[in-house]
Amino acid sequence: MPVRNDTRTMPAPWLARALPRLRGLEPLSSYGYAGELLHDDGGADMQAYGARVADLAVRVGEALLSYGASAEEAVAGVLVTAETYGLSYCEPGVTLGAVSLSAYAPGELTPLHATRHVRRHSTDYRSLGRLQALVGRVSSHALTLDEARAEAGRILDAPADTGGRRWARWRAPVQTGLVAAGGGPVFGGGPLTSVCSFVAGVLGGLLSGWLGRNGVPAFYRYAVAAMPAAVMALAVSRFAPPSAVQAVVVAGVLGLLPTVTFVSAVQDALAGHYLTALGRLTDALLVFAAVVTGVVAVLGVGQLIGIGVPIVPSVRRSEHLGAPGAGAVVFAVAVAARARTPGRDWLPAALLGLAGFVVSVEFEVLGFSSLVGTALVATAVGGAGHFFARRRRESALPLVVPGIAPLLPGGALYAALGALASGRTTLGVAGMVNVAAVTLALAVGVGLSGEVGQLVRRVRAAGVR
Incomplete structure (x- = not known):
């Protein structure tokens, strides 16, 4: 008797269908399965038809990866698209910045190979949601190949909805300022801190x-982008209280x-995509090093x-719960807006950000270490985000990423930057390691909540066989 999955609790039925295959939970005999062939012109050149399917599949996978999806979700999108339109023995893959597919067209003995390189990375959850919906319609046989290719072109080639050319230039800087x-x-900080x-x-x-x-590389761009916060902190250090100076540096960074x-x-490392995880981790560490370099250079x-x-002791957030609570809401919403999250997700993201911030304050009062407290709160925020997203059958990232933003280790970051700028290199490096560890704890907590949710769904599905 086949497994009866409750699609009301799945974030995307096509993703839930593909994950057991990708994680080796199905027998190898099922890997040659091909879905229904959505065309009826039997005289068509199958090799040419297969090439068009493969092109669509890798283009969808490349776009999913570049807009912020995990490597596993990108591979699942390639697999579902290729098999739905008739390709057999599909072997999709993601290696660092490339998406590939090897498969057979119906009736052909020569395998098809297609590859696309990810040349741009821009977190855009609105476009990501449209692509996920497209793959969902493809998997349900709602679109022919030509219709799917046309829809993918409309999504990927459409200009960004920025409200005009002039606003397009200012949108990212203003949203970064709001963050x-x-x-x-x-x-x-207070009102002066927010303005600065x-x-x-x-x-x-x-x-x-x-x-x-x-055309300047990202490392130098981020180093320069971090400098205005340090310059502003130096400018107000003569008349502002120490806590305000700290907040200017931390908030700007x-x-x-x-x-x-x-x-x-x-997420990629937990799913076994180690090369892609290593590439993304290297990218993150370079950006992190660039930000530190820019701030330390100015402070030096x-x-x-x-x-x-x-150089002041780290501000205990438990001493400031009124204004910081409102700041956490603004922070989360601004992060959501900058990531082009749909407007309907702003309120849930703000609630998650506020709840996570309040709980982290309580953990601080109870004496939890920063690593343990951050990991626990991130897991709870991630679990709530995944639960809400499953009810709407959407990705959880547009809710979870803004929700964990107020949990970033600001006080520890400021102490480490100050130590590096004043020549206390050993203390500064140790502080940076602590900041990286807390940030990693955030990511692990979010990933853990998603994996627990998938495990629960698989166990429930197995129980109704």
Whole structure:
């Protein structure tokens, strides 16, 4: 008797169908299965037809990966698309920045091979959702091959909905500024901190965008983008309280940290895509190093000319729960907007961000270590995000990534940056290792919640055989 899956609790039926295959949970005899062939012109050239299917499949996989999906989801998209349109013995794969497919067209003895390289990475959950819906329609046999290719072209080739050419240039810098402005109160700042952080975020975004349009590599772009926050902190250090100076530095920098890349790297590693996980982790570490380099360079110059920022103990968020709570909401919504999350997901993301922040404060009061507390809260936030996303049959990332943003280790980051700028290299490096460990704990918590959810669904499905 076949397994009766409850599709109401699946984030995407096509993904749930493909995962057992990708994780080796089905016998090898099932790997030659091909879905229904959606064309009836028996005289067509099957090799040419198969090439068009393979091209669509790898294009969908490349787009899924570039818009923020995990390597496993990209491979599943390639597999489902290829098999639905009749290809057999499909072997999709993702290696670092390339998506590949080897398969056989109906009646052909020569295998097809197709590869696409991922040349751009831009977190865009709105386009990602449209692609996931497209694969869902393909898997349900709702589209012919020509219709699917046309729909994929409309999704991938459509210009970004930025509200006009002038706003398109300012959208990313303004949203980065809003992320920084929301992060200011989270880490002990006030209205002045939010204003300064917003200005620093906008300036950093403008500089990074200009450098990017002129072909400057990402490392140097992020190093330059982090500098305005440090410059602003030096400018206000003469008259602002130490906690405000700390908040300016932290808020201006946290929006640049590669949290999404860390989460994706951990997801890929847990699913067995080690090369892709290593590539994403290397990318995240380079961005992290670039941000640190930019801030430390400015703070070091400030030390030389006698305008050093104050080195203060890490601000305990439990001492500031009013304004930081509102800041956590703004922070989460701004992160969601910058990742082009659909507007209907902003409220759930804000609630997750606020709940996670409040629980993390309570854990701090109870004396939990930063690693343990962060991992527990991230797991809870991830579990709630996956539960809500399953009810709407959508991806959980647009909810979870903004929800964990207020949990980033701001105080520890500031202490490490200050130590590096003042020449205490050993203490600074140890602090950076701690920051990286806490950020990794966030990613592991999110990945763990997703894996637990999948395990529960598989056990429930096996129980109704």
